[in-house]
Amino acid sequence: MAPRSAPTARRLRVGTELRRLRERAGMAAVEAARALGTTQAQISNIEANRFGVSADRVHTLAHIYGCTDQPLVDALADMAADRTRGWWEEYRGTMPAPLLDLAEMEHHSTALRVAQVINIPGLLQTPDHARALFREAVPALRPHEIEHHVSHRIKRQAVLFRDQPVPYTAIIHEAALRMQFGGSQVTHAQLDHLIKVSEQPHITLRVIPFDGTSFPTAGHGLDYAHGPVTALDTAQLDTSHGSELIDAVGKLETYRLVLNRMEQATLKPTASRDLIRRIAKDT
Incomplete structure (x- = not known):
């Protein structure tokens, strides 16, 4: 063989x-x-x-x-x-392998929890918002590479809108909602999109307000994919050197606690949606 x-x-x-x-x-x-x-x-x-x-x-x-x-x-x-080849395989060779692993992880997850402080979670971004972010990538991406990254990010979002969507909880700091990536028009459209998707029954969006309590790991973004059993969960960290997948049992337990602590600092979903609406009016 x-x-x-x-x-x-x-x-x-x-x-x-x-x-x-x-x-x-x-x-x-x-x-x-x-x-x-x-x-x-x-x-x-x-x-x-x-x-x-x-x-x-x-x-x-x-x-x-x-x-x-x-x-x-x-x-x-x-x-x-499982020998199936997912849609992400068409990007192999043109996109970093960790991003393909992230898409595969999301596709096979039974539930997803994410936390972001500065950025809107990738699965909730509009194409224009994602494009604005990729234009600021270091090292710089060429125009066609930016479009590859945008299309890959948007295709990842299918896990939230397929026939049996993945239950999804996003913890977003108010700072991420007020960042003007792409300008006010792009930002306003992004906030409107968040309001709409947060009304989906399988999507829970919770905001940590500026006047809220402290919370752990106020730096990097965190994605947590629940597997068919807890031992097969996976965490993904956004770092300056790229994406990092974590599967060590002790570390997974720590990241579950981190997410629980962060969620305790959030507004309830309805109040979170109201805050997004107020920010959108000011944008």
Whole structure:
């Protein structure tokens, strides 16, 4: 079997979780290989996702490792069996791989929670607002690259408007609502869009007002994708050097607490919508 040249973050996660199951069982790779009737190199290749792994093999390895968390095992088997190629693959080679992983993460999530202080969350941006942001990218993007990024961002938004949309909670600081990216006309249209989408039953928008209480991590943006089981959740951080995916159990627990704390500092959805309306009138 030929090795995978560029496994996605989702497929790499299968190998990562199998390694974690083995380590929790206190079993060395050579012992796992002996129990499976294969080589240590094959176990290493499975865990690094250099080769594909079948759903049956996932179940077999979980049994060898004594894992009794059946929902987790079933979810991993489903991930291993999924060979579909999403729309984001058409951007491979023209867009940074982490952005494709983000789109894949959102597509397969069971719920999404995001927090932004300076920017409007990407899934809620209008094309003109997104375009204004990408014009300020460092290093600078060429015009056609800007359009690639805008189209990719807008296509990501399909998770909120498909037949079975993803439940979505966005925590936005008032500062992000008052930023004039693209000028007043673009900003006003963006605020109107937020008001409209916040009326959707599966979209919850909560604003942290300037006169609110303090809140944690007042810097980078945070996206949190809930998986089929908590152990398969993923957090995504926006940093100056790009997107970073987090799947370590301890860190995920921390980011869930961060989001809970931030949400406690927000206005309720109706009051948040009213504040956006007031800001839009002043824009």
